[in-house]
Amino acid sequence: MSTNISTTTEAGVTVRAGRPSKSPTRMALERFMYNKMAIASSVILLLIVIMSLAAPLLTHQSPTVQDLAHTDAPPGNGHLLGTDTSGMDLFARDLYGGRIDLLIGFMDMLIVMVISMVLGGVAGYYGGWVDSVVMRVCDFMFNFPFLLLIIILSAILNSTSVWVLIGVIGLTAWPGMTRLIRGLFLNLRDSEFVLASKMAGAGPMRIIFRHMIPSVMGTLVVQATFLFAGLIASEAALAVIGFGVTPPTPSWGDVLSNAMGYFQLATEPYAWVPPAALITITILCINFIGDGLRDAFDPSFQV
Amino acid sequence: MGTYIARRLLGMIPMLFAITVATFLMMHAAPGNAIEAILNPAIKDPQQLQQQLLHANGLDLPLYQQYLNWIGNFLIGNWGFSFGQHTSVLSLIGPAIKNTLIMSILAEFFTLIIGIPLGLFQSRKPYSSFDYSTSTASFILFSVPSFIFAILLIYVFAIKLRIFPSQGSMGTGPGAGSLIDHIYHALLPAISIALVSLAFYSRQTRGAVLEVSRRDYVRTAYAKGLDEGSVFRKHVLRNAMIPLITFFGFDFGGLVAGSVILEGIFQYQGMGLLTITAVQQRDYPVIMATTVLFAVAILLGNLLADIAYAAADPRIRYN
Numbered sequence: 151m152s153t154n155i156s157t158t159t160e161a162g163v164t165v166r167a168g169r170p171s172k173s174p175t176r177m178a179l180e181r182f183m184y185n186k187m188a189i190a191s192s193v194i195l196l197l198i199v200i201m202s203l204a205a206p207l208l209t210h211q212s213p214t215v216q217d218l219a220h221t222d223a224p225p226g227n228g229h230l231l232g233t234d235t236s237g238m239d240l241f242a243r244d245l246y247g248g249r250i251d252l253l254i255g256f257m258d259m260l261i262v263m264v265i266s267m268v269l270g271g272v273a274g275y276y277g278g279w280v281d282s283v284v285m286r287v288c289d290f291m292f293n294f295p296f297l298l299l300i301i302i303l304s305a306i307l308n309s310t311s312v313w314v315l316i317g318v319i320g321l322t323a324w325p326g327m328t329r330l331i332r333g334l335f336l337n338l339r340d341s342e343f344v345l346a347s348k349m350a351g352a353g354p355m356r357i358i359f360r361h362m363i364p365s366v367m368g369t370l371v372v373q374a375t376f377l378f379a380g381l382i383a384s385e386a387a388l389a390v391i392g393f394g395v396t397p398p399t400p401s402w403g404d405v406l407s408n409a410m411g412y413f414q415l416a417t418e419p420y421a422w423v424p425p426a427a428l429i430t431i432t433i434l435c436i437n438f439i440g441d442g443l444r445d446a447f448d449p450s451f452q453v
Numbered sequence: 454m455g456t457y458i459a460r461r462l463l464g465m466i467p468m469l470f471a472i473t474v475a476t477f478l479m480m481h482a483a484p485g486n487a488i489e490a491i492l493n494p495a496i497k498d499p500q501q502l503q504q505q506l507l508h509a510n511g512l513d514l515p516l517y518q519q520y521l522n523w524i525g526n527f528l529i530g531n532w533g534f535s536f537g538q539h540t541s542v543l544s545l546i547g548p549a550i551k552n553t554l555i556m557s558i559l560a561e562f563f564t565l566i567i568g569i570p571l572g573l574f575q576s577r578k579p580y581s582s583f584d585y586s587t588s589t590a591s592f593i594l595f596s597v598p599s600f601i602f603a604i605l606l607i608y609v610f611a612i613k614l615r616i617f618p619s620q621g622s623m624g625t626g627p628g629a630g631s632l633i634d635h636i637y638h639a640l641l642p643a644i645s646i647a648l649v650s651l652a653f654y655s656r657q658t659r660g661a662v663l664e665v666s667r668r669d670y671v672r673t674a675y676a677k678g679l680d681e682g683s684v685f686r687k688h689v690l691r692n693a694m695i696p697l698i699t700f701f702g703f704d705f706g707g708l709v710a711g712s713v714i715l716e717g718i719f720q721y722q723g724m725g726l727l728t729i730t731a732v733q734q735r736d737y738p739v740i741m742a743t744t745v746l747f748a749v750a751i752l753l754g755n756l757l758a759d760i761a762y763a764a765a766d767p768r769i770r771y772n
Binding site: 295302438 | 468471472475476479480482483592593595596597598600601604607608612619620713714717718728729732733740744747748751752755
C-alpha cells in the first residue's frame, strides 16, 4: 500500500492513484495473504482435509473391520496406533473420522447459514410483528431440549446416522446466527442504498439477497467460519457424552469418547491423544482463518 | 420499570407453555415407553403388568389429558416420581441444582476475577507485547472446546499428579458432603469452563475499553484536565462495563443449566448429568422438570440482562 501515491483533496477525501483500482474482494484477499497465522492455518487445514479424503491411500486398514485377535492392543501388529476395545484400527479411524467431522461441520454450516439468512434477513428487513415472531421462535429454540430430539429421532430411525445428526444439529443451531444477521439487517434497513433500491421498485427478496446480503458478506463469511469450527466441536462434544453417531461409523468424537475411561487415559495415550489433537488443531486452524478473514474484510485494518 | 418486569414475566408463560408442549409431544413420539424400559421382559406376562402400570401412572390416557394432569400437578409442587431412579423428582432436583450451582458459581468466579482484569490490562497498553501475547493466548483458549481442557486437566491433575478427583461431586469418608469437599470436586470442571469463558470476557473487556477510549467524551474529559486515573475510572470503565453486564445476565441462565458436556465427562451429579440420564432412560417426569427449570433460568437470565442494561445505562428506559 505504501507505494500508492495518495492525494488528499480539500474536502479531506483521500484519492488513491498510481495503480488500477481493485475490487474489495481482491483487496481483502491481499490483506489475508499478509496474515502469516491465517496462511499457516489454511495449509494445515488443507493437509487435514487431504489426509481424511486420501485415507485409503495412507492405510490399508479398514476403520470398521474388527481384528478380534488384537482387541484393545497397543501399537504393533500392523496397527499403527493400536486398536480399540472392539479391535478396530485406531489409525484408520482417526484418518477416516475426519471425513465425518468435516462433513457434519460443513453441511451444518450451510444449513444454519441458509436458515439464518432467510429468517434473520426477513426479520431485520420487515421489523415489526414479523421480527417479533421470528425472535420468539429463536427464544423457543434456545430452550429446545435438543438432546431429547437426537434420542427420539435415533429411536424412531433405529440409529443415529450421520445425516440424522446433521439434521438435528442444523435444525437446532441456527438461533444465534439468526439474531446476529437480524441485528446487521436492522442497521441496514434505513440506509440510502436500500431506500434507493426500494424506490427503483425492487421487491423485498431482491433487496435482501441482491443488496443487503452482499453488503454484509464479509461479516457473514467470517461468522460462518467461526460457526464451522463451533459445529465440529458440537459433534465431538455430543459423541463424548454418548449422543454421537452410532458405531462403527468413525468420527473423531467417537474415537475420543471410546478412549476416555480412567485407565485408557492413563495408559493408552495413543488412543486419545490423536483424536483430541486433530479436533483441537482443526478447530484452531479454522478460527485463525476466520480471524484472518475478519481483518481482511475490515477496511480500517492496516497491514 | 415495575410494569416492564411484570409484562416480561407474563410474557414467559406462553413461551414455557410452548416449550413444555413440544417436550411432552417429543417424549411421547418416541417408540417404547418408560414402563417398558424398566420392566424385566423375562417375568411372567410382562404385557399385562405393563398395561397395569401404564394405567396406574395415567400413561394410557389421551395425550392432552396427560399433559393437563402433568401441568396441574406441576403447578401445585407435585413434580412426580422418577421411573428410572425410583424416587421423587424433587428429591433428585434438589441436590443436582446444588451441585451445579457450586460448579458454575466457581467457574463464574474464576472467569470474572481473571477475565475482566486481564482485558483491562491488555487495553491499557494496546498492541504492546503483553497485549499481543495474552490476546493470542485468549484467542486460542476461546477456540479450544472446554471438553478438551477437561481431558487434559483430568490427565494431569487426576491421573498423573493424583491431587484431584477425576469424577463425581463428593468424596467418601469424614468430611464428605461438606462445602470444601464439594468445591474440591467441582474445581476441575469449573476450571474447564472458566478457561474458555475467561478468554471470552477478556476479549470483550479489551474490545469494549478500546472502543470507549476513542469516544469524544473521553477526549473531552482529558481536555478539561482530568488525570488519567479518573478518566479511566469515571468515563471509560463505566461505559465499557455496559456490554459486559449484559453478558453476565446471560450467564445467569447457564448457572442453573450448568454444562451438560462437562458434567457428562466428570460424571458430576448436577442438572446436566441428571438430564442425560433421564433422556437415556425415557424418564418423562425428570425430563419435563429439568426442561422447565432450564427454560425458566434462561428466560430469567435474559430478563436480568435487560434490567441490568437499563440500570447501567441511564439512556435506556423501558417504559
